[in-house]
Structures are given as C-alpha cells and as structure tokens.
Amino acid sequence: MKVLLLKDPKDKDSGPDPYIKELGLYGFEATLIPVLSFEFVSLESLFEKLSHPECYGGLVFTSPRALEAIKLCLKENSKNEAWSESLKQRWNTKPAYVVGKATASLVEEIGLIPQGEKSGNAEKLAEYICSREKPNSSALLFPCGALKREVLPTVLRGKGIPLESLTVYQTTQHTDLQESLSSYFSQQGFPASIVFFSPSGVKFCLQHIQKLSGDLINRIKVSSL
DSSP, X not given: OEEEEESOOOOGGGOSOHHHHHHHHTTOEEEEXXXXXXXXXXXXXXXXXXXXXXXXXXXXXXXXXXXXXXXXXXXXXXXXXXXXIIIHHHHTTSOEEESHHHHHHHHHXXXXXXXXXXXXXXXXXXXXXXXXXXXXXXOEEEEEETXXXXXXXXXXXXXXXXXXXXXXXXXXXXXXXXXXXXXXXXXXXXXXXXXXXSHHHHHHXXXXXXXXXGGGGGGSEEEEO
C-alpha cells in the first residue's frame, strides 16, 4: 500500500527518515515529496541583536529554521570569530528555550545549552517559560518565521513576560513541487493515503493533487499532522 508524505526528508546525516522507516515495518511503501522552501531574511538585524546579549533575558527557538538563520550569519569569518570568542559565552549565562529535540540539537551545535526541549509544543513551552521568568524582566529574543503561530507570544504577553520577535525566514512553495507531484502520480499511480505536515503544505499542494486525482480523489485517505 502506497503512502505519500508531503514533507521534507530528514537530514541525511541523521539516518533514514523515521516515517518511512516506521511505515515500512508495517508493509507500507512511503514516498516523501518536499513541499516547502525557506527564504532567510533580516540576517544583519539578527546578528546585530545577537551581538548585544546584555539587552535580553534569553533566547526562544520554536523552529529549526531559526537556528539555520543563525548558522548563515556565522558563516562570515568576522561574525563567527565574535561568536566563538565572546558572544556564545555571554549568551550561555542566559536561557535558550526550545521546542523539541531537533531544535535542541541545533542549539547545541552553535554552542548553547537548550532548555525546555521536552515541552513538545509552543503552548507547553510558553508554560515552561512562564514558570521560570519574572514579569517585566528583560525581553526574550525570538527569531521566528513569518507564519509563526501566536500561541507562545500571546501566553507570555498575558503573563507580562516581554518577547521581542524578529522574522528571519519566510515560507514559500518548493520550486519542484508541482513537477514532483506530477511525476509521482504518473509513475507510481494513486496512493492509498496522503499525509500533510503543515497548513502551508495543504495550501501549496491540495489544488494540484485534486487536479491529478480527478474523480478518484475520494478514494484517497487524507491525513494531517
């Protein structure tokens, strides 16, 4: 039975994608098609803020892309040197709050110590932050995407905990998406199930899938995570 997963493949360095591996154990033939691309923005502003840890009470990360933005900043020798020699140590005197183990591992890669990775989602992370931060303290710096959910900012604002958001990436449609979908349906046929992993995935894919499936769309089980 064929399953179409509309998501980016897992980083090659971290082994096979867990969804493909798990589905394969139950006899499913799963295929991944990347749906999203990310455009990084405001990197100079990001590093300017990172250069002044004294202005903030800590960092908040809810997406691996925010860490990718920081890594792009650090590709410049002068910025990487400043980070390694002093900024990293200064930020490590403050908390770096994260959602999930994947984001936590990227925080560790830039030399910081993550906190709250077991929270699992933005709402629980907000509760964790509220249990540790005092109202009206220094703002937490929150590098994020243009389509960020408002759960975490709303909860923190309600508790009087300042949060300074900075958009560092924008979500766009993967350039090969329509071609990849057309190729899948022409070569593999119709999947028994399609799984969406984000609202943006639905937005970018659904109309094209409906066009490719025609009257058979009602025979395909659609799920979302």
